[in-house]
Amino acid sequence: MNIQDYKITQISVFIENKKGRFYNVTKTMKDAGVNIRAMSLADTMDFGILRFVVDKPKEAYDALMDSDFIIKKNEVLAIAVKDESGGLSELLNTISNLDLNIEYMYTFVNALENKAVMLFKFEEIDEAIEKLLTANEELLKEEFFRKI
Amino acid sequence: MFWNKDRETMSRKEIENLQVELLKEKIEYAYNNVPFYKKKFDDFGIDKSSIKTIEDIRKLPFTTKNDFRDNYPFGLFATDMKQIVRIHSSSGTTGKPTVVGYTKNDLETWTNLIARIAKAAGVTDEDIVHIAFGYGLFTGGFGLHYGLEKIGAAIVPASSGNTKRQIMLIKDYGATVLVCTPSYALHIAEVAKESGIDIEKDLKLRIGMFGAEPWSDQMRKKIEAELNIKAYDNYGLSEIMGPGFSGECEEQNGMHIAEDNFIAEIINPETDKPVKEGEYGELVITTLTKEALPVFRYRTRDITKISTKPCSCGRTLAKMSKPIGRTDDMLIIRGVNVFPSQIEEVLFNIEGISPHYQIVVDRKGALDVATVMVEANANLFFDEMKKQKQFLDNINYELKSALGIDVSVKLVEPHSIERSMGKAKRIIDNRKF
DSSP states (O other): OOGGGGOEEEEEEEEESOTTHHHHHHHHHHHTTOOEEEEEEEEOSSEEEEEEEESOHHHHHHHHHHTTOEEEEEEEEEEEEESSTTHHHHHHHHHHHTTOOEEEEEEEEEEETTEEEEEEEESSHHHHHHHHHHTTOOEEOHHHHHOO | OOSSHHHHTOOHHHHHHHHHHHHHHHHHHHHHHOHHHHHHHHHHTOOGGGOSSGGGGGGSOOBOHHHHHHTTTTTTOOSOTTTEEEEEEOOOOSSSOOEEEEEHHHHHHHHHHHHHHHHHTTOOTTOEEEEOSOOSSSHHHHHHHHHHHHTTOEEEOOOSOOHHHHHHHHHHTTOOEEEEOHHHHHHHHHHHHHTTOOHHHHOOOOEEEEOSSOOOHHHHHHHHHHHTSEEEEEEEEGGGTEEEEEEEOTTOSSEEEOTTTEEEEEEOTTTOOBOOTTSOEEEEEEESSOSSOOOOSEEEEEEEOEEOSOOTTSOOSOEEOOOOEESSOOEEETTEEEOHHHHHHHHHTSTTOOSOEEEEEEEETTEEEEEEEEEOOGGGOOSSHHHHHHHHHHHHHHHHHHHSSOOEEEEEOTTOSOOOSSSOOOEEEOOOO
């Protein structure tokens, strides 16, 4: 097992709460030929943090950098969840029992048949990967996001 | 109504003669008691014989805020600490605070000058006065307090904060006079209305004595309409004593200057030469009666004009207009003096911050709201909301400790702050005074 395989690159962008800012980010991605696979937006009155996982992280990163966006690269985990009542609850229970700290999470829909995929940012990613695999959770590898 | 009618109605000639006499005395007094002035007067070759007419004051060097700072804390005091009975100081937000001291006689003078402006505004011993200025090092609270007490009014020393409670006190204790900053008066009106108070029926206010920040005649009209009162302006600054330097009479079109205690000059701030009467320029003040801290030709940095035309109220004392601006970039936010350099100091202590920032001041309702726009960069951006908020809260906290007022930091995208070719435009003041 190579735990590196499970680390999924996520790009976060700082955006001011102003008309057209979100669009500018997506436009930059489009122009770079990048497909956004999963995305979340955390926002306050003044600013937002846009996070996403794409099929071509390097291209996305460079394109955003070139366009002077303020960005950060991070690693997250993608965990498959049963697409049924109690599916997420069960997973969170496992995470809690494993004593892992979640910084944030968001969903990635339409990924697998009968399963949903959640993206998690853990405080300690290596520890999370090991523990979750040992607990038999289904982690998706980075290559999964490159295809589809 | 007068407090010292004789003093307030002297002929212009009498005023000038008195000023020349007092100025000569004070020059000698300062020369003998303050090494700083001894040196300065020696350098300029000045002694009391240099003063023959009032115009001769122009021979004296200016005093600036820096002189206070260089002589921090008590270097400019002319008396021993034994004679000093009170110390006030500026909030000290631009480095060291400006410290001022008062002897017993100074406090007596101050009290009388406040009584004078209160009487001019129509306050009597029957009034109940609600003072919502902060009590403390700031000269506003204590300054107004003793003068109003002196004329026999009943004082409610409410100090600042908790507007709802202030309104309850104003209502329940039946205050007839309100003392605070003009913007706070408007805020009180707003909050009172929101809490369902019928200002005309429930409150007995009739007079407002407002100061410590610039305000316009439009604002006066608004305050008067909202609070159903007559609103009077007064002016002063701690360096020369505090409030009481000048205040409005019933005409409400200029503040009579206590010329028996001060000499007021208006100069062109660039050439340092006097302007013609009625022209705008920088107000320069000389104290004539201060014992603890005589000050000569203090550069107030406030832009105003002075008129000696006779006033219908009977006072012969010259009138100054509401200050219309500053010669420096000082901002007055909620009555507190703020310099962009202080904000800069806080910001530049934060690692990785970009040098591009701008201070935007708005008036939301009646209250000033200051926002510091800082261009974001990767150093200031955290992928986690919690960390991002914490980072911003920390800057807000630092700014609050440095400035004494709440200022909020807003991260904006790179290049969104206008770049100027010359001096950076640091301040956008959207307030209409």
